[in-house]
Amino acid sequence: MEPETIVEIAEVAAHGADFVSEPMNWTYMVIVLVCSILGLAIALMLKSWVMKQDTGPENMRKISDYIKEGAEAFLKRQNTTIIWLAAVLTAVLFVMYAYVRSPREFDPVQDPIALGLAIAGSFIFGALCSVFAGYIGMYVSIRANIRVATAVQTSLNKALQIALRGGAVSGIFVVAVSLLGVGLLFSLIELAGISDSEHIPFLIVGYGFGASFVALFAQLGGGIYTKAADVGADLVGKVEAGIPEDDPRNPAVIADLVGDNVGDCAGRGADLFESTAAENIGAMILGAGLAMNASQAGYPFVYGTIGVMMFPLIARAFGILAAIVGIISVSTTEDGDPMVALNKGYAWAVVLAMIAFGGTTWWLLSVEGAPQAWWHFFICGIIGVLTSVAFVGITQYYTEHKYRPVKEIAEASTTGPATNIISGVAVGFECTAVPTIVMGIAILASYYIGRFAFPAEALENGVNGGLFGTGVATMGMLATAAYILAMDTFGPIADNAGGIVEMSGQPEDVRKKTDRLDAVGNTTKALTKGYAIGSAALAAFLLFSAFMDEVGLYAKEQIIRDNIPWPVVDLSKPEVFVAGLLGAMLVFLFSALAIRAVGTTAKAVIEEVRRQFKDLPRVNDIIQFTDDFKPDYGTCVDLVTRNALKAMIAPGLLAVLMPVAVGVIFKIFIGLRNDPLIAAESVAALLMVGTITGILMATFLNNSGGAWDNAKKFIEDGAYGGKYIKDANGNDIKNPTHGAAVVGDTVGDPFKDTAGPSIHVLIKLLATVTLVLAPLFI
Numbered sequence: 001m002e003p004e005t006i007v008e009i010a011e012v013a014a015h016g017a018d019f020v021s022e023p024m025n026w027t028y029m030v031i032v033l034v035c036s037i038l039g040l041a042i043a044l045m046l047k048s049w050v051m052k053q054d055t056g057p058e059n060m061r062k063i064s065d066y067i068k069e070g071a072e073a074f075l076k077r078q079n080t081t082i083i084w085l086a087a088v089l090t091a092v093l094f095v096m097y098a099y100v101r102s103p104r105e106f107d108p109v110q111d112p113i114a115l116g117l118a119i120a121g122s123f124i125f126g127a128l129c130s131v132f133a134g135y136i137g138m139y140v141s142i143r144a145n146i147r148v149a150t151a152v153q154t155s156l157n158k159a160l161q162i163a164l165r166g167g168a169v170s171g172i173f174v175v176a177v178s179l180l181g182v183g184l185l186f187s188l189i190e191l192a193g194i195s196d197s198e199h200i201p202f203l204i205v206g207y208g209f210g211a212s213f214v215a216l217f218a219q220l221g222g223g224i225y226t227k228a229a230d231v232g233a234d235l236v237g238k239v240e241a242g243i244p245e246d247d248p249r250n251p252a253v254i255a256d257l258v259g260d261n262v263g264d265c266a267g268r269g270a271d272l273f274e275s276t277a278a279e280n281i282g283a284m285i286l287g288a289g290l291a292m293n294a295s296q297a298g299y300p301f302v303y304g305t306i307g308v309m310m311f312p313l314i315a316r317a318f319g320i321l322a323a324i325v326g327i328i329s330v331s332t333t334e335d336g337d338p339m340v341a342l343n344k345g346y347a348w349a350v351v352l353a354m355i356a357f358g359g360t361t362w363w364l365l366s367v368e369g370a371p372q373a374w375w376h377f378f379i380c381g382i383i384g385v386l387t388s389v390a391f392v393g394i395t396q397y398y399t400e401h402k403y404r405p406v407k408e409i410a411e412a413s414t415t416g417p418a419t420n421i422i423s424g425v426a427v428g429f430e431c432t433a434v435p436t437i438v439m440g441i442a443i444l445a446s447y448y449i450g451r452f453a454f455p456a457e458a459l460e461n462g463v464n465g466g467l468f469g470t471g472v473a474t475m476g477m478l479a480t481a482a483y484i485l486a487m488d489t490f491g492p493i494a495d496n497a498g499g500i501v502e503m504s505g506q507p508e509d510v511r512k513k514t515d516r517l518d519a520v521g522n523t524t525k526a527l528t529k530g531y532a533i534g535s536a537a538l539a540a541f542l543l544f545s546a547f548m549d550e551v552g553l554y555a556k557e558q559i560i561r562d563n564i565p566w567p568v569v570d571l572s573k574p575e576v577f578v579a580g581l582l583g584a585m586l587v588f589l590f591s592a593l594a595i596r597a598v599g600t601t602a603k604a605v606i607e608e609v610r611r612q613f614k615d616l617p618r619v620n621d622i623i624q625f626t627d628d629f630k631p632d633y634g635t636c637v638d639l640v641t642r643n644a645l646k647a648m649i650a651p652g653l654l655a656v657l658m659p660v661a662v663g664v665i666f667k668i669f670i671g672l673r674n675d676p677l678i679a680a681e682s683v684a685a686l687l688m689v690g691t692i693t694g695i696l697m698a699t700f701l702n703n704s705g706g707a708w709d710n711a712k713k714f715i716e717d718g719a720y721g722g723k724y725i726k727d728a729n730g731n732d733i734k735n736p737t738h739g740a741a742v743v744g745d746t747v748g749d750p751f752k753d754t755a756g757p758s759i760h761v762l763i764k765l766l767a768t769v770t771l772v773l774a775p776l777f778i
Contacts, residue, residue, distance in 0.1 A: 028306065028307065028310035028313070028314060028364075029183060029186070029187055029310070031314055031317060032179060032183045032310070032313045032314060032317050033180065033183050033184075033187075035176075035179075035317035035318065035320055035321060036176045036177075036179045036180035036183060036317060036320070037176075037180070038320075038321070039172050039173075039175070039176035039179075039320040039321070039324070039482075040172075040173065040176045040177070040180070042172060042324055043168070043169050043172040043173045043176065046165045046166075046168055046169050046172070046327075047140055047169045049165060050140060050143070050144050050147060050162055050165055050166045050169070051143065051147075053147040053150070053151060053158075053162055054147065054150045054151070055146050055147060055150060056146060056147075056149060056150035056153075057504075059504045059505075060146060060149055060150065060500050060501075060504045060506075061146060063146075063248075063254075063499075063500045063503050063504060064142075064143075064145060064146035064149075064496075064500055066254045066633060067142055067145065067254060067257045067258055067261070067496060067499075067500075068142045068143065070254060070255065070258035070633075070637040070641075071138060071142045071258045071261045071262055072142070073637075073641065074221075074225060074258065074262050074637075074641045074644075074645075075134075075135060075138060075262060077641060077645055078217070078218065078221045078222075078262070078645055078648075079131050079135070081217070081221075081645055081649075082127075082131065082213075082214055082217045082218065083127070083128075083131065085213075085217070085652075086123075086124060086127040086210065086213060086214065087124070089123070089213065089656070090120045090123055090124045090127075091120070093116070093119055093120040093123055093206065093772070094116040094117065094119070094120035095116070096116075096773075096776060097112065097115050097116035097119050097120070097775075098112045098113050098115065098116030098117075099112070099116075100776075101775060101776055108195040108196075108199035108200070108202045108203050109194055109195055109203065114194055115203075118189065118194070118203045118204075118206075119203065119205075119206045119772065120206065121206070122185055122203065122204045122205070122206035122207040122210070123206035123207070123209050123210040123213075123772070124210060125181065125185065125207060125210065126181065126206060126207035126208060126209065126210025126211040126213075126214075126274075126277060127210035127211065127213055127214045128210075129177050129178070129181045129207075129210075129211065129273070129277075130210065130211040130213075130214035130215055130218070130270050130273050130274060130277075131214055131218075131270075132177065133170075133173055133174045133177045133178070133269055133270065133273045134214070134215075134218050134265075134269040134270040134273070136169065136170065136173045136269075137169065137170025137171075137173065137174065137265045137268075137269035137485075137489060138170075138261050138262065138265040138269070140166050140169040140170060141166055141167070141170065141261050141265040141489055141492055141493050141496075142261050142265075142496075143166075144162055144163065144166030144167075144493045145493050145496030145497050145499075145500060146497075146500060147162050147166075148162050148163045148166075148493055148494065148496075148497035148514075148517070149496075149497040149498075149500040149501050149504075149506075149514065152497065152501070152510060152513045152514055152517070153506070153510050155334070156332065156333075156334050156336075156338070156513050156516070156517075157331055157332050157333065157334070157336075159497070159513070159514075159517060160330065160331075160332055160338050160341060160517065161330065161331065162493075163490050163493045163494050163497070163517060163521075164327060164330055164342065164345075164486060164487070164490050165327065165486075166489070166490075166493050167485070167486040167487065167488065167489030167490040167491075167493060168323075168324075168327040168482070168483075168486035168489075170265060170269050170485060170486065170489045171272075171323065171327075171481070171482040171483060171484070171485035171486035171487075171488075171489065172320060172323065172324065172327075172482050172486070173269075174269050174272055174273045174276070174481075174482070174485055175272075175273075175276055175316065175319070175320055175323075175481050175482040175485070176320055176482075177273065178211070178273050178276040178277045178280070179276070179280070179313060179316050179317060179320070181207060181277065182204065182207060182277060182280050182281065182313060183313060185204045185207055186200050186201075186204060189203055189204070197305075197306055197309070198288050198292065198305055198306075198309070201281050201284040201285045201288060201309065202285065202550065204281060205281055205285075205768070205771050205772050206772050207277055207281065208274065208277045208278030208279075208280075208281050208282075208768045208771070208772075209278075209765075209768040209769055209771070209772040211270075211273055211274035211277040211278065211768075212274040212278060212761060212764050212765040212768045212769070213656065213765065214270055214274070215270035215271045215273065215274040215761045215764075215765070216652050216655055216656075216758065216761045216762065216765050217648055217652045218269075218270035218271075219263075219268070219270065219271050219757050219758045219760075219761050220594060220648040220651060220652055220754070220758050221262070221644050221645055221648040222259070222262040222263035222264075222644075223263050223594070223598075223750075223753050223754030223755075223757060223758055224594065224597045224598055224601060224643075224644040224647050224648055224754055225255075225258070225259045225262050225263060225601075225640050225641065225644040226256075226258075226259025226260060226262060226263030226264070226753055226754075227259070227263070227598045227602070227749040227750045227753045227754045228259075228597075228598050228601030228602040228604075228605055228640055228643065228644060229252055229255035229256040229258070229259045229602075229605060229636070229640050230256050230259060230749050230753075231598065231599075231602035231605070231606075231746050231749050231750070232252045232255075232602045232604075232605025232606045232608075232609060232636075232640075233250055233252035233253055233255070233256045233605070233609070234742060234745070234746060234749075235602075235606055235742070235746060236250070236252070236606055236609040236610055236613065237250040237252070237253070237609070238742055239734075239739055239742050239743075240610075240613075240623065241613060241623040242623065242723075242724075242734055243623075243625075244502065246498065246499035246502035246503055247502070247503075248502075248503040248631070249625050249629065249631055250609070250631065251608065251609050251612045251631035251632055251633060251635070251636050252605050252608075252609050252636045253499065253503065253631075253633070254633040254636070254637060255605070255633070255636040255637045255639075255640045256499075257495070257496050257499045258637060258640075259640070260491075260492035260495050260496055261492055261496070263492075263753055263754075264488065264489070264491060264492040264525060264753075265489050265492055268485065268488050268489070268528070268532075268757065269485065269489070270761075271532065271757065271760060271761050272481055272484075272485050272532070274761065274764060274765075274768075275478065275481070275532075275535055275536070275539060275764060276316065276478060276481055278539065278543060278764055278767065278768045278771075279312070279471075279474055279475070279478060279535075279539045279542060279543070280312045280313060280316060281546075282471065282539070282542045282543045282545075282546040282767075282771070283311075283312040283468075283471040283472070283474065283475060283542060284309045284310075284312055284313075285546045285549060285550065286467050286468045286471045286542065286545060286546055286549065287305075287308040287309050287311060287312070287468055287471065288305055288308065288309050289549055290308065290463075290464075290465055290467075290468045291304065291305035291307075291308040291309070292305055293462065293463055294367065294454070294458070294463045294465075297458055297461040297462065297463045298369065298458075298461075299367050299368065299369045299370050299454055299455075299458050299463055300367070300368050301364070301365065301366065301367050301368075302366040302367065302368060303363070303364055303366075307363075307364040308364060308365065310364065311360065311361075311364045311365060311472075311475075312471070312475050314360050314364065315356070315357055315360045315361075315381075315475050315479065316475070316478070316479070318353070318356035318357070318359075318360060319353045319356070319357075319478070319479040319480060319481070319482065320482055321352075321356070322348075322349050322350075322352035322353035322356060322479070322480065322483075323349045323353070323480055323481075323482035323483040323486070324482075325348055325349065325352055326345040326346060326347075326348040326349030326350075326352070326480075326483050327345060327349075327482075327483060327486055329344070329345050329348050330342060330344070330345035338516060338517060338520045339520045339523060339524075342487055342490075342520065342524065345483065346480070346483055346484075346487070349480045349482075349483040350385060350389075350479075350480055353385075353479040353480050354381070354382065354385060354476075354479070357378065357381045357475075357476060357479055358378050358381075361374050361375070361377050361378040361381065361472075362374045362375075362378070365377045365378075365472075367453075367454070369455070369458075370453065370454045370455055370458065372453065373453040373454060373465070376449050376450060376452065376453035376465070376469070377449075377450060377453060377465070377468075377469060377472045379449050380446040380449055380450055380469040380470070380472040380473045380476065381472050381473060381475060381476030381479070382476060383442055383445050383446045383449070383473045383476065384442070384446070384472070384473035384474060384475065384476025384477035384478075384479075384538065385476045385477060385479065385480075386442075387438060387439070387442040387473070387477055387534055387538065388477045388480070388484075388531055388534055388535070390438045390534075391435060391438065391530040391531055391533065391534035392527045392530055392531060394431070394434050394435055394438070394530060395526055395527050395529065395530025395531075395702075395703060395706070396523070396526070396527060396530075398427065398431045398703040398706070398707055399523075399526045399703060399706035399707050399709075399710055400523065400710060401710045401711070401713065401714035401717075405427045405430075405431070405707050406707050406710045406711050406714060407711075407714070408423055408427065409423045409424050409427060409707055409708060409711035409741075409744065410711040410714045410715055410719055410720060410741065411423075411720070412424075413711065413715065413720065413737045413738075413740040413741040413744065414720055414737050414740075415740075416736070416740050417739070417740040417743035417744065419740075420708075420711070420740045420741060420743065420744040421743070421744055421747055424704050424707060424708045424711075424744050424747070424748060425704060427703070427704055427707050428700040428701070428703055428704025428705075428707070428751075429700060431699060431700070431703040431704070431707075432696045432699045432700055435530075435533065435534070435699050436695075436696070436699075438534075439534065439537045439538070439695070442473060442538065443470055443473075443537075443538070443541055446469045446470045446472065446473035447466040447467070447469055447470050448466065448469075449469055450465040450466045450467070450468055450469015450470065450472065451464055451465055451466035451469065453465040453469070467542075467545045467549075470538065470541055470542055470545070471542045471545075473538055474535070474538040474539050474541075474542045477534060477535050477538055478535055478539075481535075484528055484531050485528070487524040487527070487528060488524060488525055488528035490520075490521055490524055491521030491522060491524050491525035491528075492521070492525075493521070494514070494517040494518050494520065494521035495518050495521055495522075497514050497517065497518075498511070498514035498515060498517070498518040501514045502514075519713075522709070522710070522713075526702075526706045526752075529702045529706070529752065529756065529757060529760075530702070530703075532757065532760045533695065533698050533699055533702065533760060536694075536695065536698070536760045536763045536764060537691075537695050537763075539763075539764055539767070540691040540694075540695070540763050540764065540766075540767055541691075543764065543767030543768065543771060544684070544687055544688060544691065544767060546767075546771060547684060547687065547767065547770050547771050547774055548684060550771060550774045550775075551677070551680045551684070551774050551777075551778065568681070569681060569684045569685050569688055570681070571685065573678070573681075575666060575670055575678055575681075575682050576678075576681055576682050576685045577685070578682075579662050579666065579682035579683065579685040579686045579689075580685040580686060580688065580689035581689070582658065582662060582686055583685065583686035583687065583688070583689040583690030583691075583693065583766075584689050584690060584692075584693040586654070586655070586658050586686075586690050586762075586766075587690055587693040587694045587697050587759065587762070588693075588697070589654065590651050590654055590655055590755075590758070590759070590762055591697060591701070591755045591759065593647075593650055593651035593654065594651050594750065594754050594755040594758055595750045595751070595754065595755050597643075597644070597647030597648070597651070597754075598749070598750035598754050599750070600643065600647065601640060601643035601644055601647060604639055604640075604643055605636060605639065605640060608635060608636055608639055609636070612631060612632060616629065651758070655762050655765055655766070656765065656769060658686070659683055659686055659687065659766055659769055659770050659773075660769065660773060662679075662682060662683055662686050663679050663680070663682070663683040663770075663773065663776065663777035664679075664776070664777075666678060666679040666682045666683075666777075667679035667776075667777055670682075676778075677778060679777045679778075680774065680777040680778050683770050683774075683777050684770075686766070686770075687766050687767060687770050690762075690763070690766050691763050691766065691767070694759045694762055694763040694766075695763065697756075697759055698756050698757075698759040698760055698763070700751075701751040701752060701755050701756035701759070702751070702752050702756035702757070703752075704748060704751055704752075705748030705749065705750075705751035705752025705753070705756060706748070706752050707748070708741075708744040708745045708747065708748030708751075709745050709748055709749075709752065711741055711744065711745070712738070712741040712742055712744065712745040715735075715737060715738050715741045716738065720735075720737045720738075721735045721737055721738070722735060722738065723735055723738045724738075
């Protein structure tokens with residue numbers, strides 16, 4: 001957005017002579033709250049339906065109980081740690097806003113104490129909602145697994161529906177609670193009368209920060225747990241002992257199954273919760289600025305500034321209803337492809353969401369004097385949906401075994417682990433190209449379509465809908481977030497069901513059915529990661545734009561008084577360049593800490609499993625299990641829990657404190673008399689360069705890890721000799737090609753399930769922390 005445009009918005013936002021604050025139209029908020037509550041009610045109905053299903057025989061329930069106890073114990077300890085950290089940060093936010101920072105003309109609330117309470121209160125509320133949303137998702141998943149394992153023995157369709165509806169409880173709950181939280185905060189502040197409606201988004205940005213803060217630690221802790229257990233179980237179980245993945249003789253197998261829930265359910269639930277919360281608020285800020293500016297130029301939105309601000313919330317509310325229809329519609333036959341059924345449900349959700357999106361755009365984004373505006377913004381929303389579909393397809397190409405990248409890695413495994421890893425790294429670097437092009441096209445297309453939503457004379461008067469167009473595209477991409485999260489949580493439920501079937505010794509035909517569901521679950525988890533990267537990219541641009549708007553609004557008085565240049569991110573300034581360099585470094589250092597944490601914890605698991613296996617006899621280097629061997633699952637579960645929680649602290653605090661440190665240090669020690677906004681500009685550079693680096697790094701980590709995983713599965717299914725080959729005497733021996741693929745998969749595990757997903761959150765956390773603390777850098 002051009003500097004002069006933002007100055008005009010700032011004048012209006014500061015209650016210029018021609019602007020009068022609009023009264024709140026409660027029709028919009030009623031729709032938001034009703035749809036959110038309806039979504040929660042349906043989620044509870046789905047939970048009730050899942051819980052009524054048969055739980056099977058005692059031996060299966062015993063395994064499920066092990067998983068449930070381990071997951072709940074970990075989450076309880078993790079949430080206790082996170083809440084203590086959040087409480088400390090809440091106090092810091094209050095003190096900085098209420099006592100450290102001087103009041104400014106644009107402050108939504110002139111009383112510093114009230115402002116501090118609003119920011120700190122919205123932060124802790126967002127953190128608590130995020131904890132709650134993550135817990136609900138995992139609560140159902142660790143109880144749905146046994147029901148899927150039981151249902152699959154008689155009906156593949158019933159098992160599919162239980163797994164998806166169990167995942168849907170998480171998906172619907174996360175999106176509905178996110179929306180409800182923003183709606184309630186907005187309503188409470190409006191009813192309290194402490195701020196004009198147009199300024200309320202600046203008071204509730206802390207909600208998105210709180211959600212991001214919890215999401216980062218939840219994803220980190222869960223990711224470290226799940227991959228450390230997985231690596232330990234695989235390297236000793238598969239490679240050294242030569243036993244199947246979920247063999248009950250493996251002491252780390254329960255910890256592995258627990259990890260699927262705490263990483264992929266609780267962690268991903270918190271991830272998408274903060275995505276929807278932060279992006280709603282960012283879009284509201286951009287929408288308010290555009291609406292006020294357009295009104296001043298003589299092109300008012302039909303339903304005013306409040307209607308534009310409410311657009312993201314109402315569009316998301318209707319998206320919940322569309323996702324519910326898609327989830328309920330999923331069914332398959334005994335010989336059908338479960339992935340086809342899930343895709344049909346997704347198609348229903350997309351079509352219905354877009355119909356509702358178009359209606360909402362026509363209703364709230366119609367402009368007097370610009371009849372073409374609403375459908376321009378509707379096209380921006382369609383661009384967002386198409387971007388999500390493109391990311392899903394790209395991820396599928398790079399991670400499914402039927403395509404060239406995975407086959408290439410599998411073939412490289414025939415010559416050993418080194419060539420497997422070289423090939424996987426090459427695939428990971430390659431796969432950043434097409435997503436980058438797609439993101440670039442989506443951002444530019446939505447920007448220019450939004451820019452030309454208004455007539456030429458409006459553009460000449462500074463009315464530019466480009467940034468809001470990118471915000472609408474982000475809303476379109478997230479319109480089906482509830483269904484996407486349901487498919488994501490489907491993965492660990494199906495995986496756990498397969499583990500229960502394997503460990504309880506069920507017949508081979510039952511295991512084949514759970515293998516089909518598990519294979520689909522692996523695909524949906526990989527596709528969700530691609531979706532998360534795409535949404536993070538669009539959301540990061542939206543939130544970066546909102547940050548620049550906020551800086552301009554808060555600094556307006558200083559800019560006009562001192563006639564200083566409008567802040568832009570000028571990398572030719574040494575201070576700004578250094579801050580950008582620190583942003584790129586942050587992504588690499590964060591990834592290193594996350595991956596090292598997995599390696600350190602996995603080493604402890606490997607040593608513990610080896611200790612339990614050390615007295616067993618070996619024949620041809622293959623462990624022979626005796627009848628009296630009893631694995632000690634509890635020790636492995638406790639060991640991984642302690643190490644994962646300890647290891648998540650350093651990378652989590654690094655992500656939160658780095659932008660704060662740069663902003664405060666640059667303001668105090670490098671602030672220039674002729675460039676007093678250098679600290680805010682430097683933080684913007686850190687955010688911008690860190691976001692770009694993070695998007696590419698997350699793409700590399702996610703897709704290379706997924707490709708390594710599926711190359712291993714491709715070989716296990718029989719390619720290149722399978723798991724075992726015959727020696728000269730006709731005896732089964734371990735296939736070195738499979739061993740090389742397992743090594744590659746082990747390298748990829750912390751890439752795709754720890755560091756990669758955590759970077760999604762890191763990107764948005766950088767944006768939300770800078771958005772909340774922007775006034776402190778000016």
